[in-house]
Amino acid sequence: MVAKHIKSLLYDHDCVIIPEFGGLITRYVSAKINPVKHSFAPPSKKIAFNEKLVLNDGLLISTIAYQNNISKEEAQQLVTSFVQQAKTTLHAENRFELQEIGVFRYNPEHKLEFEYVEGENLLDASFGLPELVARPVRVEEPAVLRTLIKERQQEHAKEKQPLRKRLKRAYNVAAGLALAGLTGSALYFLSLQADYNLSSLNPIMLVNASYTSSNTGDITRYASGYVPVTGEERVATYAAILPQEATAVVLEQQQPALEEQTFLTADSASASLVFMPEEQQNEEVKEEVVVPVKEVKPAEPVLTINEKSGRSYIIIGGYSTTENAAVRRDAARTAGHDSKMLTPGPNSKLYRVSVADFATADEAKAVLNNYKKSFGETIWVLNY
Incomplete structure (x- = not known):
């Protein structure tokens, strides 16, 4: 059970200390290429061992107590039993295997050595990335090669077109441009003539003009039985309805009112411009003095x-x-x-x-x- 917790801690921590035994340290290994197997390995973690890191930092014991819902004293007892079992196995067999992590042995100088066993990738960033194997290109694929050769031949054929085809294409383009230029020049010179209207070239306008000319003859005719009124008869009719003296009196009564209204409007406009309090006229405009404010930079936080x-x-x-x-x-x-x-x-x-x-x-x-x-x-x- 202790070995399982040690492995889970190596995913998130760079160092896991086993009290009274030593510390497992991880280091980053970049992606690599195997030229013999033609394989690509993703980035990973390698594990090393340092038997001098025996001071208990509380990480392993606290994790075991929290994951198994037991007290820290019980978790510490489990770790102590695990360490004693490891040391007993080393003295008896000179070999102790930490499952899915590595193997511990004593060298001739009776110093503890560790051999890392590659298993699961302990790097979170490479989780789920398998080792990729590159398949070599085989020459025995004639269908693919024929397709590539055919495409390249078509490209070369397009690049090496006969000179006659290229000249013919250039001639067609130049003829089209010349025809467009001549048409534009003809329209421009026609527009310069004063007695010529370009809208006459529009067939729709010609149809509308013919239709309008055929229908304008009946517009100015009077209806049958209508007798036009002369100017003298119109003046006599107005004089009978409204006498001239009444019209003159009405005009004389309206004229003073119009003049008074015009005069009042002008006076009110001038009064709004002339009658201004003297205090406002003599008031001096004071310029505001802007005092620069010093920027206070916040103190930088202590990070280390x-x-x-x-x-x-x-x-x-x-x-x-x-x-x-x-x-x-x-x-x-x-x-x-x-x-x-x-x-x-x-x-x-x-x-x-x-x-x-x-x-x-x-x-x-x-x-x-x-x-x-x-x-x-x-x-x-x-x-x-």
């Missing part, structure tokens, strides 16, 4: 702790490289946490990533359970 600060940090993971730790730190800061990266101390080689820091360890432990909801049971407090 390079020396001991005496504060307590809530650690969410440890990484063997600066790049992996920086990626984890930036992801936590994007989620809204004050995440920082702690450089390795004198007895450590891991870059640790925190999500919060406090003045004392008691303050950090008081809020530790709140962060476990987001980062799991493997987080712990470090006095740095």
